[in-house]
Amino acid sequence: MLSTLARTATRRPLTVITLWVLFLLLGFGLGTGVFGRLSDNVPEVPGTESEAAAEYLDRVDPSGDSITAVVEGTAVTDPALRTQVEQAVADVRKIAGVAAVPDPYTTPGLTAEDGRALLVPVALKGGLDDDAEERTVNDAADRIREIDAPEVHVSGGPLLGLQIGERAQEDVRNAELISLPVVLALLLVVFGGLRTAALPLVIAVSGIAGAFLALFLFSSVTDISVYAIQVTTMLGLGLAVDYALLMLVRFREERRTTEDVVEAVHRTVAAAGRTVLFSGLTVAVSLTGLLVFPSVFLRSMGLAVAAVVVVDMLAAVTLLPALLARFGRKIPPAKDRPENEEGRVFARLARFSARNRVAVLAVIVPALLVLTLPVTGMRINIGDARQLPSSTEARQLYDTVDAHFPPGTGVSTVTVVLKPGADAGTADRIRALSPRAESRDLPNGTTVVELPPSGSMDGDAATDLVKQVRELRGDAPVEVTGPAARLVDFRAMLADRAPWAALTVLAGIFVLLFAFTGSVLIPLRTIATTLLSLGAALGAVVWVFQDGHLAGLLGAEGLGALSLTAPPLIIAIAFGLAMDYELFILARMREARRVTGDDREAVVTGLRRSGRVVTCAALLLAVVFGAFMTGGFSPILQIGLGLTLAVLIDATVVRMLLVPATMALLGRRAWWAPKPLRRLHDRFGLREEASAAPKVPTSV
Template identity: 40%
Template sequence: MLQQSSPVDRVRTGPLARLGRLVAHHPVRWLVAWVLITIACFAVAVGGVTGQSLFNRLHSGDPSVGGEAQQARTVIERIEPSFDNLMLQVRGADLRDAAAVRQAAARTAQIRDIAGVHEVRSPLLSPKGVAVPSVAPLLAGGTASSGGFITVVDFKAGLTKADQKAAEQQVTTALGTVTSAFPGATGEVGGVQPVIDAITSTVERDLLRGEGIALPLTFIVMFFVFGGFVAAGMPVVGAVAAIGGALLSLFGFSHAVDLDATVVNIVTLLGFGLSIDYGLLTVSRFREELAVARGDAAELTQEHIVQATGHTVATAGRTVLFSGLTVAIALAGLLVFEAEIMKAIGLAGVSVVLVALVVAVTLVPALAVLGARRLARKARVAASDEGAFSALARTVQRRPILVIIGVLVVLVALAIPTFSVKLTASGTDLLPKSAPQRVFFEDLARDYPTLSSPEVTVVATSSDTAAVTTWAQGLRSEPGVTAVSVRPLGTDHQLVSVRVAGSPTSDDAQAVVSHVREGGAPFPTLTTGQAAGQMDFLSSMARGAPYAVLLVVVGTFLLLFLMTGSVVVPIKALLLNVLSLGAALGVVVWVFEKGHLEGLLAFSSVGAVESMVPFLVLAFGFGLSMDYEVFLLSRITEFHNHGHDNDRSVSLGLQRTGRIITSAALLIIIVFAGFIAGDILIIKEIGVALVAAVLIDATLVRMLLVPATMTLLGQWNWWSPRPLRQLHERFGITE
């Protein structure tokens, strides 16, 4: 067993130790400062003290990049600028009731006089009545006998947000009076902005629900881990402060980039989870340091508390900072990609990690100092060298090859579905199946197909409509194509609308895009639509992936080398992370693409996985996995550097960190369970993926595969070329 250092020998002079002692001398000041900062963060980001809250600034839409689809949309928008609009779908209206039609038409015509309205389209406004062919596209099923019709209200371009909102409110009220003109009829109002509002409000509700699940459950688990309310509450208080900082950072980024609504849940709950993990590590170490600093003294003095705090921040703080760097490097890989949403998540994620780090080395120690006397009642020196985790390590070490083979079989089996993954970019499908706006657009596509966007749109640079029409008719032979239409777009372009059966990002829709882009048209073409946009997005991600992987691999390798002095351990850690993340993605594909557990998880499968999910899971999952790797390797390396042989170092390292890793994994799973409880599909997918990644990593990988591989490699674990050994001796990260 390692010898305990005397209090004098343990005095530290490094910057982290000095920070710890500074916090210990003025804990109330640090606490008050953090309370004020946290209140300010929530007031600005959520309270709207600046006139807007974070949730008012969120957007929603397909992830896009500057590819051909974007170029096509730019051409269309330049020639025919689009207008924001609201639509009213009426059902059960008797369009043969002349009096009701007259009254509804008069109320519809009055909408034109509302400030901000550009145009109103409705079959009720037809001077020749609703039976003429020209208004058939505005009738459900193309016929008045269906009892359904739609009214479209376009708003003027360039309205301020305030004017736009005021106009929308007035139009919504006026559309309600149109419906009431028909006895027994029902009407629903929808549009792009209501969809965005529905998604952002659902995100806000999901965030509150996730926190409502995570906060009490984590507190309960922490209570049993620490055996007291005071110790359990410290990491939770730190997590609340981290959430405030996360929301403020997101609010700031929303002024620089268009921030997707789903980013809020991802980033804030990540900050919450990391804060809980780091708080757990810090408070646990503080308790140990209290026992060491006090020694056999009956009373705990202020000097004991100061010494314990300095040593805690110098040791646990170092681990926290090192772990945070690994997470930050993984998230920094997202900055390499072209897509704005990936950059936004990367920037916000890195900033949240920084907030969690600062909270862990300032606020949590301050809370620990204030509660030191309560914590000291159950303070104890380092955990025993023998226990359940050391016994597990010895069991694994007796049959390492068998353990490796068994775990690899399980991981490969879980990863197999990944090879058949289908990616999509859902719109209203992100909302629950019963959500009014999702139902609205599903009804729109069914009853008014000409008003819904075609699956594929081609912008042809040609003034010859007949020639473009002749070429476009050849697309009807493509699989899944149900209709093709051509109309002039300005004087020099033609707009080709191709309708394809199935979802907007179906294989058939993508095949049409590929066919057009491969050439053959006697004039230049640009394709757009959801399928084209997704193909551009994935192509852009594929171009950036090698650079992102290189950044993450090199950065992680260097950090682990500086910690361990080995080139074998970092390589092994990277390979094991790939296996565990592959298994986690396999679980996501099996659940969401194949449609398993729909009832249990309360979702409707779209037959694919959201296109951003694999990239986000690889970034966030890799960071979290390396977080636990650092916890374990730091102790194994410490014991090896103190002279223990390889197997004993692994056994001791697992024994000392097993409880922390298990507790941290349980807590982070509880946090990400808040994702699964949400209603937004992509958030639910990320939640399942990260829960699976943490569960697999903290059990199969850290508890079985790591000790088995380190046992099999023996002293080779610590090998590195002589020049690198000399480099580590000079720049290595040691306590």
């Protein structure tokens, strides 16, 4: 397959380039429409009680959603301000789609006790379609913002999703503006020429276009989370640069041995292209674990990120060869340096680790386990507006309400749905769980009881209320929904499906690594060392964002829990990225082993040849992830920091020290497989072809 792709790309390079240009136009044209389709309903899990109750309410409850405004900064009793507020309330009530707007001056609880702020809740009519609801929300918000006060903020309900979507689009644009020039500068240092350095960015832009287009297509059949934009774009950009870097390094090596550019491209695709293919497959397999979960968010993220990985992989093995066939004559070959100068730092590290393998393992493994310890106390929550940057309107509204109103004001309640047939005694016992409980009867005989929690909407008090109601109801037709109930169900879903997700991923990775190496011990060793780096990175994320250590340096704060989006995405993506670097190194080790037959020297030569590529790739990925962390959105900060640390720890401590130490400890047994599996691999296994490169080719 790879040889066919290489021949096609070199015979008709302009055709291949034209097709990719059309793809880019489609991605940046049609694909960017996804920004208007983003959802913030992350914790929804189809089939759970909380989701069933919410769907039931949507069918039988005539009331609609709501938004909230806060006016602050001056005495709310000021006659001029009161006149403006009352006029705005009157005007908003006339907007089509608005059900009710209470008078903030006469309704208890809407005016702050200090007299410096007031709330204006706007209830929408039920049954509005998406376009009508958006028009109503925008018209109401625009009219309220016309009030002449120092601070007027409007958010909540459907408006919150729109604001987060706009912020996501802005963050992606800013991250690209930051990361692309820095990546180009680093590539200039690596390659020493603008023409060569620009090619990875071309592949990176293809990855971004693929991210937008994949998300847009998936948004037609399922909800796409607001987090998907940053995550898929950062991964698409980073992996594209990684793959292009690996291919270009190999192409420059092959150019030293042949004047024929087309032949050099074919050799590059046959060797490095095969590594890219396996790398893309391993990342995609790592993400299949997300498909095991029934959560729409996790499944859509798994599919979208896997699609982006495939786009990056295809761009690396089709578009890049076409560009090299067309312009590769102007790319200079790698410098021919003496053998003892080639990757000597990495060779020394490999020899040091191999000679002192027991000491290296005795120091590094416990250190990584210590870094993993915070994971044992990890908590996940839905989170509130504190996750957003202070410049966002939703966060400003939250801070204003928190400063002027009693604790619990505006906090989403635990919603209990008592269907027809539930007795009055059950309703009374449920209302008794909260002194501020409120209830209302629906036309079909359903009773809805709202239980305000004493803390945050997803804190311990709220989740305890959910559990109490579920224990209290017995066999009565009673269901619980709301953010706290969804969190309880989401946690239960993770606990139930996580073992199956892990088994799926580990089995897939084992099969792919066996197909690549022909060994059963190397996949096991790879999985073990990767779990160490992943645990250390996740432990650091818990220590920073849950416990609050050094969080201020990243523009965040300790929230007492991680976003429920962060751990599964960090684990799935970081595991796949770690396989990237493992395959880069193993490919060179196998190649050297076939040439020399010396197992220990093959480890040294493998690191000598791949060390600089792995280090540069990790640095470039860290730059990309770091750029996306400038947005200040806490879940993205958590994911960005987790992936950055996982990549850096894996590419340095694990791949440069643990890999040679463990390979030396295993010795020739590292490449062992039972005879039946060996015959299976000899027949069906995919592997890199030996190239005509010199015995010890350069890295860059």
